[in-house]
Amino acid sequence: MPFLVLENLHKNFGSVPVLHGIDLAMEAGEMLVIVGASGCGKSTLLRLIAGLEVPSGGRILLDGHDVARLDPAERDIAMVFQNYALYPHMTVFDNMAYGLRIRGLSRPEIQTRVDDAASLLGLSSLLQRKPRQLSGGQRQRVAMGRAIVRNPKLFLFDEPLSNLDAKLRVQMRAEIRRLQRRMGVTSLYVTHDQVEAMTLGDRLLVLHQGRTVQLATPMEVFEHPANTYVAGFIGAPAMNFLPGVLSHQGTAVTLGNGLVLPFADGRRAGDDGRALSIGIRPEHVVLSPEGLPFQIDLVEPLGSETVLIGRLNGSEPFSVKLTSGTPAQEDVLVTIPPAQIHIFDNESGLRLDP
Amino acid sequence: MERRTIFSDRLLPILLVLPQLAITIVFFLWPTGQAIWLSLTRADPFGIRVQFVGLENFWDLFADPLYTATVLRSIFFCALVAAISLGLAMLLAVAADREIAFRRFYRIFLIWPYAIAPAVAAVLWILLLHPQIGLIGRWLNALGLGWDYKINGGQAMLVVILASAWKEISYNFIFLLAGLQSISASVVEAARMDGARGFFRFRTVTLPLLMPTVFFLLVVNLVYAAFDTFGTIWAMTSGGPGKATETLVIKVYRDGIVNQDIGSSSAQSVVLMIGVIALTALQFRFLGRRSGGE
Numbered sequence: 001m002p003f004l005v006l007e008n009l010h011k012n013f014g015s016v017p018v019l020h021g022i023d024l025a026m027e028a029g030e031m032l033v034i035v036g037a038s039g040c041g042k043s044t045l046l047r048l049i050a051g052l053e054v055p056s057g058g059r060i061l062l063d064g065h066d067v068a069r070l071d072p073a074e075r076d077i078a079m080v081f082q083n084y085a086l087y088p089h090m091t092v093f094d095n096m097a098y099g100l101r102i103r104g105l106s107r108p109e110i111q112t113r114v115d116d117a118a119s120l121l122g123l124s125s126l127l128q129r130k131p132r133q134l135s136g137g138q139r140q141r142v143a144m145g146r147a148i149v150r151n152p153k154l155f156l157f158d159e160p161l162s163n164l165d166a167k168l169r170v171q172m173r174a175e176i177r178r179l180q181r182r183m184g185v186t187s188l189y190v191t192h193d194q195v196e197a198m199t200l201g202d203r204l205l206v207l208h209q210g211r212t213v214q215l216a217t218p219m220e221v222f223e224h225p226a227n228t229y230v231a232g233f234i235g236a237p238a239m240n241f242l243p244g245v246l247s248h249q250g251t252a253v254t255l256g257n258g259l260v261l262p263f264a265d266g267r268r269a270g271d272d273g274r275a276l277s278i279g280i281r282p283e284h285v286v287l288s289p290e291g292l293p294f295q296i297d298l299v300e301p302l303g304s305e306t307v308l309i310g311r312l313n314g315s316e317p318f319s320v321k322l323t324s325g326t327p328a329q330e331d332v333l334v335t336i337p338p339a340q341i342h343i344f345d346n347e348s349g350l351r352l353d354p
Numbered sequence: 355m356e357r358r359t360i361f362s363d364r365l366l367p368i369l370l371v372l373p374q375l376a377i378t379i380v381f382f383l384w385p386t387g388q389a390i391w392l393s394l395t396r397a398d399p400f401g402i403r404v405q406f407v408g409l410e411n412f413w414d415l416f417a418d419p420l421y422t423a424t425v426l427r428s429i430f431f432c433a434l435v436a437a438i439s440l441g442l443a444m445l446l447a448v449a450a451d452r453e454i455a456f457r458r459f460y461r462i463f464l465i466w467p468y469a470i471a472p473a474v475a476a477v478l479w480i481l482l483l484h485p486q487i488g489l490i491g492r493w494l495n496a497l498g499l500g501w502d503y504k505i506n507g508g509q510a511m512l513v514v515i516l517a518s519a520w521k522e523i524s525y526n527f528i529f530l531l532a533g534l535q536s537i538s539a540s541v542v543e544a545a546r547m548d549g550a551r552g553f554f555r556f557r558t559v560t561l562p563l564l565m566p567t568v569f570f571l572l573v574v575n576l577v578y579a580a581f582d583t584f585g586t587i588w589a590m591t592s593g594g595p596g597k598a599t600e601t602l603v604i605k606v607y608r609d610g611i612v613n614q615d616i617g618s619s620s621a622q623s624v625v626l627m628i629g630v631i632a633l634t635a636l637q638f639r640f641l642g643r644r645s646g647g648e
Contacts, residue, residue, distance in 0.1 A: 052543050073549040085540035089562040098558070099548035146548070 001064060003028035003186050004049075004154065009058035011044055018044050019210045021058065031180050031187045033201030033218075035194065037233070041210040042190045046156050049188065050079050063153055073102075078147035079156040083163060084139045086131040092118075092142050093127040099150045117145045120179070137168045144176070148183065155180070155187040161196065173199060194234050198222070206230050224342075228349040231279045231342055237307055237319045239279045243346065246274040253278055253343065257313050259292065264339040266354030277349070279342035282307065282321040291335035294318060299326060386627070392620035411621035420597070421605070421622075428580060428601040431515060435583070436575035438519035440568070443526030448556070450527075451534045461531070468524035472585030479517040480590060503591070507598025510591050514599045517590060518583040525578075526571050533567035534560070566641070573637040577630060602626055 002025035011019040018041045026032055034042045047053040049060060051072035060068040067075045078099075086095050093114055100110045118124045121141040131139055140160065147155055157176070161169045177200055180187050189200055197204055198218045206214045206221065206229075214226035225231035231239045244253040247260065250267035253276055254260050261278070283305075292312055300307040306326050312318035312334070320334060343352045361367045393411055397404045415421050450460050467475070485491045485502040494501035503509040537560060545559045561568075584603045587593065593600035593608060600608070602622065610619025 050547060052546065071551065072546045073551050077547065079544070079547045081540045081544060083538070083540055085538065085544035087541060087545070087559060098545070098550070102549040102554070146544075150548070 002026055003030075003063060004188075005059075005061040006049075007059040007061070009045070009048060009060065010056045011041070011048060011053065012056045017210060019048070022207075022212055024205065024212075024215070026186060026188075028186050029184045031177075031189060031200060031202050032205055033189045033191060033197045033203070034205045034207060035191055035197040035233075036207035038192060040207045042192075042207050043158055045207070046079075046158055046188060046190045049154070050077055050156050051075050075154075076150075076152050077154040077156060078150050078152040079158065080143045080147050080160045082159045084131075084143040086139060086142055086146075088131050091128050091130060092123060092134070092145075095131070095142055096145045096149050099146065103150075113149045113151075114145075117149045120148070121145050136164055137172065140164060140168075140172060144179070148179070151183075152185065155185050157187065157189040157191075159191055160189075161191075162193070176200065194236065198234070204234075206233065224351065224353075225279075226351050228277055228279065228344050231344070231351075235281055237282050237309075237321065239281050239342070240285070240312075240316075240318050241344075242278045242280070242312070242316055242318075244276045244278045245272070246270055246276055247272050253341075256316075257292070261336060261338045261341060263343070263354070268343060268352045268354065270352075275346035276352070277344040277346045279344060280336050280340060282319045283323075284340035285318075285320045285334050285336060287320070287322070287327060287332055288335045289333065291333040294320065294332050294334045296327070296330050296332065301326065389620045389623045389627070392616055393624045394617075396617045407617070411617045412625075415618060415621050415625070424597070424600055424602055424605050427597075427599075431511070431518075431583075431599075431601050432576050432579035434515050435518045435522065435579035436572060438515065439522040439575060440526055440571060442519070443523045443530055443571075444568075446523070447527050447530035447534055448560075450531055464527050465524050467521055468528075470521070472521065472582065473589045475521050476517060476586045476589035479513065479520075483513055505595055507595055510595060510598045514583070514587045514590055517586050518579060521583075521586060522575055522578055526575065529567055529571055530564070533564045537563045569640060570637065573633050577633055580626070580629070 004024070004026040006022050006024040009019060009022040010017070022045060024032075034045060036042045044053060048055050048068075051067070051070060051074075055068050058068065059066050062075065062077075087098065090098065096114045096117060097110050100113060105113070114127070115124070118127055121144060123138070123141055123145060126134065126138060126142075131142065134142065140163075143160070160176070161172055164172060173196055176189075189196070191197055191200075201218055203216060204214070204218050204221050205212060206226075208229050214221055214230050216224075216226075221230060221234055225234060225239075228241065232241070242255055244255045244261075246252075246268060247254040248262070249272065250270060252260050252262040255278065293314065294308075294310055294312050295314065296308050296310040298309040300309065304323070306322045308320040308322065308327075310318060310320075344350060345352055394406060394408060395404050396407045396411070446464055450457055450464065470478070480488065482488050483491045483501075483503065485495055485504065491501055500506075501509065503513045541563070542555070542559060545555050550558060580601070581603055583601070584607065587599055587601060587604055588607070591599045593604040603626070606619050606622045606626065609615045609622065
């Protein structure tokens with residue numbers, strides 16, 4: 001029996017549906033990242049699991065019990081908020097001890113647990129400070145500590161790193177992952193940042209307009225995106241899309257300019273002429289002596305790599321990522337390796353596999 | 355960096371503050387000076403002979419057991435008015451802060467009493483509580499409770515406290531609701547996730563964060579109860595029966611205007627003024643420390 005199960009979870013705000021039936025099963029100790037653009041319902045999903053919102057329909061099974069109608073106090077779930085939500089009038093120690101006192105733990109027990117969490121997070125010297133005397137990174141740690149000391153069944157993270165600067169974010173990201181592994185607590189992590197999503201999750205749940213579009217490991221999502229939305233959302237710079245039609249009895253695609261790309265892995269269903277959308281990641285495009293004309297508008301050197309942004313065939317917006325060297329001229333030729341292309345139905349956007 | 359406008363000459367800035375200055379002088383500093391001067395004199399009822407007596411009015415006042423009784427009565431009155439109006443306003447504000455149907459209407463209705471003049475509020479309460487014509491008063495008598503606040507001093511005190519507190523609930527409600535809404539929703543949600551519920555959560559998270567507002571309102575309520583309740587009390591009981599509802603302002607008015615003892619009345623005013631200055635200074639110090647020190 002999975003540790004956390006969501007069954008057909010719905011949420012409407014008034015007459016506006018926000019979540020259209022989410023299903024999910026998580027094993028104990030797993031870290032799942034819920035990712036999506038703003039307004040996709042990812043925070044609402046997290047708040048439903050937390051108990052801060054009441055679902056309009058569906059069930060939430062935590063460790064075998066339906067908790068969908070229970071108060072947060074009865075769920076034994078800890079949450080780390082985006083703005084940390086520390087109690088401003090309490091010291092760091094009291095912030096962490098608050099939930100333990102409510103659970104009626106003894107004084108020495110509370111002391112031990114808070115001290116352990118504090119030393120784990122490097123907060124030992126700050127226990128008597130008030131939140132306003134702490135830096136952003138320290139507040140973030142206190143918020144984590146407050147969740148850790150309770151030793152809950154489930155951790156929820158609601159974009160916990162988005163208020164930190166870039167360097168601290170990278171550092172805290174690694175720290176969160178290390179802590180989660182070490183403690184083995186089942187976790188859900190909401191983010192709109194694809195780097196966080198890729199690096200933190202055992203699995204990703206990509207949410208789009210209140211629906212699950214893909215639930216898989218990060219590499220699976222990256223290598224086999226379920227539709228054009230996922231393909232464009234995961235990966236930076238975003239995947240290029242080119243229009244084309246099915247041809248050669250379903251074994252190849254013909255692009256707008258007549259270029260034929262044979263499928264490396266087999267034929268696709270449908271009649272020749274079916275409208276397709278072909279995806280190719282910028283890092284898979286190669287510069288070559290012959291191929292398609294690519295006109296460079298912008299060069300973004302990132303040190304370890306260079307991103308070229310421009311137009312393919314004079315009209316299609318296109319980008320190319322190179323790991324070494326920058327072409328001297330503005331007009332180059334590129335080829336698209338057939339083995340690297342992703343094939344989607346043009347109308348529904350869904351991935352087409354052999 | 356503070357923004358400052360530098361005037362090239364002195365005339366313009368003086369002209370600009372002159373209207374406010376004039377109002378302050380005519381309506382505040384002048385009467386204050388007058389009161390202080392009169393508190394040091396003794397005059398006959400017709401104001402023909404005025405005699406400087408130094409602090410004698412004050413010594414007489416502090417030696418007078420009737421004055422001491424009035425002071426204690428006023429403290430009792432103020433404490434209860436402040437406690438009742440703050441307590442009820444807090445209950446209403448917490449209720450109106452939640453997601454309930456028609457809460458905008460509740461909020462508007464709860465603000466209305468503030469717009470009513472004290473004497474009108476008094477009439478309204480008389481119409482409710484009068485032993486012969488009042489709705490509630492007749493009902494209480496029908497129950498055999500012997501309700502008549504015009505004879506029973508304790509009942510009279512209860513009536514003026516209720517009417518005065520009721521009048522101030524709106525004001526407190528507005529401030530408390532604003533205070534509650536300025537508390538970060540996620541802090542309260544964090545407390546919910548930590549397992550805090552109901553009154554415990556209110557006491558340990560909401561109330562401490564609301565304390566600056568509560569303290570501000572406490573001072574405002576005490577000043578209100580001590581001074582602005584004159585209209586309500588005078589219209590309902592005129593300080594009676596006997597001296598049962600005579601607070602310090604009622605006594606100032608009765609001694610000075612009714613009994614024409616200007617010297618003693620002025621001395622009482624000066625004592626009251628010192629009380630207000632003390633309360634205000636306390637408030638400024640507290641609020642200044644809160645905002646400046648953190």
